[in-house]
Amino acid sequence: MSQTNPRYQALLQLLRTAETLWNASRVFFERWNLSPSQFNILNLLYIQPEGCTQIELSRLLIMHRSNITGLVDRLEKRGLLQRKDSSTDRRAYKVMLTASGQKLIDKILPVYYASAEKIWGNFPATRTKQLVGDLEKLSVNIEMFSQTHLKEKP
Amino acid sequence: MSQTNPRYQALLQLLRTAETLWNASRVFFERWNLSPSQFNILNLLYIQPEGCTQIELSRLLIMHRSNITGLVDRLEKRGLLQRKDSSTDRRAYKVMLTASGQKLIDKILPVYYASAEKIWGNFPATRTKQLVGDLEKLSVNIEMFSQTHLKEKP
């Protein structure tokens, strides 16, 4: 139980690596004038032609709904996506890509995937798979921990 | 080259897991009225009794110096740390914990380490070690990628 505790260090390393990746992706998307979060929204809508409500987006992106408002506002102002009234719920919008937004993601994705390949370099595929498995298991553990030790709802 | 590209998926999973962890840590530190970044600053100073300059903090935390100003401001206002003029550089401060700040970290650390243990649960130690190694290697790759493909300074 100290600063050299290996399991604590492992969590720190996870956060550091993710931050490094996030920063790299911030620089990466700059050339299209997008933030990583903006890209994530466009990318989600890309594979969902019928659109998403904002609350769905907030769940997929693990962020508060109020945050989606501003992100969608700015993307809508640039004509990359549009809000359409939901046909089934008059409170909600269906957010969907415009043609311009689709064209942009079409352009970005190949570069994006190629960059992912470059970043992994000569990592063996089995190793990557194992890593993903471990990360998924860890995610589950964290969620469980949060439920048990942090939220403890009545 | 598609949304199911395993190496792209692996990077996404890394970001998702880290975000989950970050969110859990936000809730975790709430009970002491600290943000994760605030805790990180205090925790760094805890093992550096002679103090750090703000630029040092910004490098250790991988964030812009302008961001440190506000974080230190708020922690100083709460009496958890203090700015002292640097004896060697009249531009700089030495930021160091107050007794109150040290006492707070003393109280938090055991809970923090115990939580890290709980989160890993029954993960084999060798697996954790391998994971850390992979994450470190990946970090290096990302940095290299950024240097080669993103920054390309003259």
Place this chain on the structure above:
DNA sequence: AATAATATGTTGACATAGCAACAATCTATT
């Protein structure tokens, strides 16, 4: 059908993050 409880999206307040520009200071070069 009327009421209570929930859910969606917006707003306002705030913390956190980045960057550019600035003053003050330090360092290197000449």
Place this chain on the structure above:
DNA sequence: AATAGATTGTTGCTATGTCAACATATTATT
């Protein structure tokens, strides 16, 4: 020693993120 260049910390601007509170609308309960 004088100048030019780099560094430290602050400020102002903006984007991103959280939360609480609100209006509107939906769902569940009675």
